[in-house]
Amino acid sequence: MTSIRLSAHRSALTAAAVAGALLLSGCGGQDDAEANAGGKSGGTRTVTDAKGTKVKVPSAPRRVVTLSEPTLDAALALGYQPIGATSGRGQQTVSSYLEKKATKAEIVATVAEPDLEKIAKLQPDLILLDETVGSKRVIGKLREIAPAVLTSTLKADWKKALVSTADALNKREKAEKWLEKFEGDVRSTRSALGSNSKAETSVIRWQEGGPSVVGKGKGHVGSTLAALGLTRPKNQQGESLGRSEPVSLEKLDTIDGDWLFFGTLEDAASGKKALKEARKVPNFERLNAVKDDHVAVIEGSAWNSAGGPIAARTVLTDVKRNLAG
Known part of the structure; x- marks a missing residue:
């Protein structure tokens, strides 16, 4: 800053x-x-x-x-x-x-x-x-x-x-009711994951022609994915060194997983545009998640935000839409 x-x-x-x-x-x-x-x-x-x-x-x-x-x-x-x-x-x-x-x-x-x-x-x-x-x-x-x-x-x-x-x-009582509803929805979504139960989920932000890892640690992304029983690639475990961690294009394979949650700092429309750009990068199409058509374009501004209940709800909604049966 x-x-x-x-x-x-x-x-x-x-x-x-x-x-x-x-x-x-x-x-x-x-x-x-x-x-x-x-x-x-x-x-x-x-x-x-x-x-x-x-x-x-x-x-x-x-x-x-x-x-x-x-x-x-x-x-x-x-x-x-x-x-x-x-x-x-x-x-x-x-x-x-x-x-x-x-x-x-x-x-x-x-x-x-x-x-x-x-x-x-x-x-x-x-x-x-x-x-x-x-x-x-x-x-x-x-x-x-x-x-x-x-x-x-x-x-x-x-x-x-x-x-x-x-x-x-x-408004403490209203907040407690909101959290109770959210946690119930997390449990129901986890039960609906089926074959994607415990799937390895990679979360990246595409910026300036390359990927950055986001959502590590126990923030609203990491905690929601963990509560759903989803795992993370090796280099996306532990606490983040900053808001995001850039990944060299020479190490593109480290962002692979069963599913790739893909976005930008802005909305899903921006994410779709960035995905077209990413597909032109050598070796991106060789990622297993890409070959299996397991790339989920997300509401990036929510996944990349500093957190909050609506952001966490957005993460849950994006996961449910793409992974739940």
Whole structure:
């Protein structure tokens, strides 16, 4: 991630934006007052964030800004429509798998850093973020705008991150019901795998003319595949060294498996286009998964995301569609 440079000039602009937001809030008409009342009308509650910091938040937040893929994903799964969000990795909008759901979210940050002025102008009553984004470095500045909750650490289990986000939104019971339904669907899908039970599944992202391994470890991809009883190729076991691990075209055979889940940073349409490109690469057509027509084009933005309930559900859906009998 790029470093965040907050110059004195930028800080002054931020302070002005915050002051302007407060002035707008105080001078707005009845509709503005009601829209921006947030949880104030319903009181406040105190939650403890992922670093042990106690944060006073609205009991019924209405103007929520989410500054990471997992917090946006979780908020949407819990029925919230954030007013501000972070752009997806390598994208100008929110991650493409969330684009149709996040219809009201203005882009106010990148994975590297937030735009504090834009956030202040939205007059949020709650800001959610985690350690997957650079916004964590300026959480003090964010708390000058609105209550900001760090929902999870970098390697936190996505299910725990969902519950933490739900706690901040006062929706824990809904999150627990969501997880109960998901785990039931995992069990039923596992029972339906038939001959693909314990299949070796390779997960790669095609970029810049070559493959990168993704979904290693215990994130939303690795944990879902493991829960389904699916195995991974030797070089896709263990924790990942980063967001992805490039594979040399000279070692293309290491991405082979019974099934190859193939995508890009964007949607399935982008994945189909990339697959045509990959088929022109020497030895790609010799992979067993390719010869057996076991290449599954996936919703890559979800598989490659930092995680969340909707992303995990997408992984489950893609596996079920391709492997279940």
